Amino acid sequence: MDNGASSYRRFLEGARNSFTELVTEYWDGLTLYLNSFAENTAEAEELAEETFLKLYTDRPVFSGKSSFKTWLFAVGRNTAYNIIRKRRRINTSSLDDFYDISDKEDIEKNHISAENKKQLHRIMEKLNCDYRQVLYLVYFENFSNTETAEIMRKNERQIRNLIYRAKAALKILLEKEGFEYEEL
Known part of the structure; x- marks a missing residue:
């Protein structure tokens, strides 16, 4: 996948399953980035959902002036600002539960x-x-x-x-x- 651009292009052309590829590829990174706005993992996930919903419903044009990931994170940033501005509040909590990593080797x-x-x-x-x-x-x-x-x-x-x-x-x-x- 060339940084998501081809999947997004296919989605815009009608291939619904390519949107699932985008969500799978970028969900975690976008959510963690949006957590810097929300300071709450659950709210960051909502912001990520809203970002992908915006892509799905509004179908904004990706001009290709930057990488798809850069463009997606900018869309996420703008979406977060708009939603947070409307809510006028930010909940804070620890990320302790988010990082539960274990490995059998060590x-x-x-x-x-x-x-x-x-x-x-x-x-x-x-x-x-x-x-x-x-x-x-x-x-x-x-x-x-x-x-x-x-x-x-x-x-x-x-x-x-x-x-x-x-x-x-x-x-x-x-x-x-x-x-x-x-x-x-």
């Missing part, structure tokens, strides 16, 4: 890794919204600075500055919490 190592992820996400929740978003997009979703700038509606210089400040703020919070990290 349970102890994976348990420690999962605990570190939980702690990292709890600490990241203390960062301001822009810092959380930029760190998530660049380091968890592997978007380039250009793609991140497009999603967040900022220029590349602003993104570089945000990354620098977000990493510095995260490092301070991690050190306060006694979190051991390899390199940030």
Whole structure:
């Protein structure tokens, strides 16, 4: 699949099963990204549902000026802003239940890794919204600075500055919490 564009094109041409491919491919990443707006996994899932519903019903045009994933995350961002603006409230809760990862090969190592992820996400929740978003997009979703700038509606210089400040703020919070990290 060429970054979802072909599946979306097939969906627009009438192949309903290709929409299922899109949801399967992008659900988790989009939901985690939208969690930076909602700060609540259940609400982030609602925002992801609304984003896919918007694609299904409104069928917005994908111009191809960016990757499909970048375009989808931008649609998700706009959808989240519109919905949150209407609600005028944001519920917060921990992501503890979201990260329940286990592996048969090395349970102890994976348990420690999962605990570190939980702690990292709890600490990241203390960062301001822009810092959380930029760190998530660049380091968890592997978007380039250009793609991140497009999603967040900022220029590349602003993104570089945000990354620098977000990493510095995260490092301070991690050190306060006694979190051991390899390199940030």
